[in-house]
Amino acid sequence: xxxxxxxxxxxxxxxxxxxxxxxxxxxxxxxxxxxxxxxxxxxxxxxxxxxxxxxxxxxxxxxxxxxxxxxxxxxxxxxxxxxxxxxxxxxxxxxxxxxxxxxxxxxxxxxxxxxxxxxxxxxxxxxxxxxxxxxxxxxxxxxxxxxxxxxxxxxxxxxxxxxxxxxxxxxxxxxxxxxxxxxxxxxxxxxxxxxxxxxxxxxxxxxxxxxxxxxxxxxxxxxxxxxxxxxxxxxxxxxxxxxxxxxxxxxxxxxxxxxxx
Numbered sequence: 001x002x003x004x005x006x007x008x009x010x011x012x013x014x015x016x017x018x019x020x021x022x023x024x025x026x027x028x029x030x031x032x033x034x035x036x037x038x039x040x041x042x043x044x045x046x047x048x049x050x051x052x053x054x055x056x057x058x059x060x061x062x063x064x065x066x067x068x069x070x071x072x073x074x075x076x077x078x079x080x081x082x083x084x085x086x087x088x089x090x091x092x093x094x095x096x097x098x099x100x101x102x103x104x105x106x107x108x109x110x111x112x113x114x115x116x117x118x119x120x121x122x123x124x125x126x127x128x129x130x131x132x133x134x135x136x137x138x139x140x141x142x143x144x145x146x147x148x149x150x151x152x153x154x155x156x157x158x159x160x161x162x163x164x165x166x167x168x169x170x171x172x173x174x175x176x177x178x179x180x181x182x183x184x185x186x187x188x189x190x191x192x193x194x195x196x197x198x199x200x201x202x203x204x205x206x207x208x209x210x211x212x213x214x215x216x217x218x219x220x221x222x223x224x225x226x227x228x229x230x231x232x233x234x235x236x237x238x239x240x241x242x243x244x245x246x247x248x249x250x251x252x253x254x255x256x257x258x259x260x261x
Contacts, residue, residue: 016041055230058090059219075145084111132161157186231255
């Protein structure tokens with residue numbers, strides 16, 4: 001809308017995206033206007049849907065998870081927990097764009113069907129017990145090269161039973177609480193695969209603007225080129241922010257919840 005003294009770009013009137021990561025993870029973005037550093041405003045193509053652009057942080061995270069947290073692994077098969085959510089759908093899209101087959105894990109049959117509609121090759125409800133046998137059967141006994149787990153909790157170590165040779169489990173959330181498994185024993189239990197486990201937070205990149213910026217540029221490019229179509233679960237006016245949070249916390253939403261100032 002306007003530029004302050006010394007700000008040379010972007011020009012007023014240009015559509016931009018601002019993320020919490022780029023303004024020190026502070027609040028203040030549930031607003032009609034926000035004052036931010038010029039370096040935090042990512043220029044967007046005019047043809048991009050603003051609601052879709054809101055989902056770009058999910059694709060930024062998905063890129064970081066795939067190509068930084070799990071760097072060095074060329075996945076044939078990727079398992080995605082929470083595959084019907086904002087990050088889960090982004091991970092599915094990014095994995096498929098790079099030639100991997102996705103096995104989606106979700107908490108209801110409806111969400112499994114949603115994930116299949118988004119391009120997952122197979123989908124399983126993980127609330128009915130361990131899924132490692134089903135994943136191993138689906139992969140002909142090989143297992144998954146990458147497992148992205150935002151649930152953890154009881155049974156986390158079951159992931160180690162379905163890791164392909166030299167594969168990795170990336171834990172980036174704890175919706176189900178801390179696991180109580182003997183993780184090292186579980187890793188030794190599938191020693192033939194030499195499995196790896198990585199605990200991940202995007203805040204590791206708070207002071208690493210290079211990789212974080214590259215990931216955002218990649219995400220914007222995918223959206224601009226029409227290679228991704230972010231899943232939007234709901235578009236709500238800013239006055240209904242409480243309902244947006246209820247949707248997220250209830251885990252009813254499939255895709256991204258967007259507030260519109």
